[in-house]
Amino acid sequence: MFERLPQTVTLIEVGPRDGFQMEATPIPTDFKVQTVESLIAAGLREIQVTAFVHPGRVPQMADAEKLIGRLGSRPDVVFTALTLNRRGVERAAAAGLEAVEVSASASDTHSRNNTGMSHADAVAEGVRMIRLARRHGMTVRASIQCAFGCVSEGEIPVERVLETARRFLAEGVVRITLADTTGMGSPRSVEDRISALTADANDIPVGLHLHDTRGLGLASVLTGLLRGVTHFDTAFGGMGGCPFVPGAAGNIPTEETVYLMDRLGVETGVSLEQVAAWSHRMADFLGKPLPGKVHRLVGSGAGPAIPPGR
């Protein structure tokens, strides 16, 4: 069953955005810069570094412009930011960012709660955002939040996800990502959606953004991989949730994903040990353990994270 895996996959590090936005402890811009630089040093080549959203709603992202300015641009690394409306796109462009992620929710309830727009309005706004971003010369990734389900609406119909994806694909995005915002995805729903979407996406890469709320995250990553997915959003240390808050759970840990890919002989170009070292640093900074498992083994004396041989 593992005969036809892709040779390489791309991990998109989202910890500095999806991980940090969950944290109540203010993270100084300097520490964010160090985080991004450490992740680059570990081999990550696409990093979602912030979100251009309302600073009153997500205070942790209030330094978006300052952070982008500090990071500058690097020839070998793509920095992206999440945007949910044209105001965010304008801010990203003004800050000098060259790539953005435009996102809309497939759940009407989630969309209204999160952005004040209906699902239909959010998709229409998404189309306008993509056009705006492209006029500014930015490359655009699009993502569909709640692409698997939503606590209020249950499972989201595949057809609604596909219709949204088609609208965005028609606008010239460079990737389309299904985001499992509430951690309701499972191997079967990943297969359903990915199989349907890849038929529409032609050569545009399809990505997965999964949360491990119900423990099936890596099983869903494996399913996506078996279905040809080559782009996975992950967060160092599995940031994005707190093990002590019911219902909140982090992104797929970067370290676990690197470990899985390594075991399968799929290259990521990412050093598990170097990512783990920064996860330790982050846990120290926050004064609490991060949700991931593999990073804890690195340097713990509990034996190698990756045993010799495959």
Place this chain on the structure above:
Amino acid sequence: MFERLPQTVTLIEVGPRDGFQMEATPIPTDFKVQTVESLIAAGLREIQVTAFVHPGRVPQMADAEKLIGRLGSRPDVVFTALTLNRRGVERAAAAGLEAVEVSASASDTHSRNNTGMSHADAVAEGVRMIRLARRHGMTVRASIQCAFGCVSEGEIPVERVLETARRFLAEGVVRITLADTTGMGSPRSVEDRISALTADANDIPVGLHLHDTRGLGLASVLTGLLRGVTHFDTAFGGMGGCPFVPGAAGNIPTEETVYLMDRLGVETGVSLEQVAAWSHRMADFLGKPLPGKVHRLVGSGAGPAIPPGR
């Protein structure tokens, strides 16, 4: 890829043995009895309730005879105990148990550390144990510890695992289980071993006993399922490890496995909610969170563990 899954799988609950043995807090026999009864009420039909091992080495299992006496026998439930030598088998028989698990390690180092026997001696002892248990009229499951790897020896050669399995299969065991004692299994090594072993096992069920040390546990369960495995050891709440001790990590949580199977349309006969209720009770008793994720969502008000629709 999910077209030919088995209709049903059997979850073997090992929390009362593999979960409890890790805990420093003494668990009274009464509480163990209540645990087992709650798990039966939740639908589990095979439960590993204790181990007949040296009480000086594993004090938590010192009440094995008393517990077996209290549980009695039930027509619809199989109680098993882990045994590592003939003394354990004799004790299990004397206690009136009708089924045992005979176990030997595929790692020479682990075997010597754990039992004082070389791998070869442990396998020979295993054969004698199976014969002894069968003479006592017990049914025997066999398991191979460190069937994937060992911190000292790295990956264990498949051939050594297969040779051990063949020795046990020849003695009339009713199931052969590959145990990933150190959590070094991965989807690929599960596929390698399961594919090889099922060819030898004929109609004898092959089981998997996995730990989630490196976060790939459920991905490996999925791989096993896709390769025809129908018997999985799991522990309620993912007991068997502590999230704060590097290197220690629990068994595959029963709740996550039920959730995965439900999403795939595979029946377990187990109520996720009822297992989760006991996990909450256990966490209260121990005064610490259990490692699993799904049980935390049940009754948390954070939305249903299983959203409507599949």
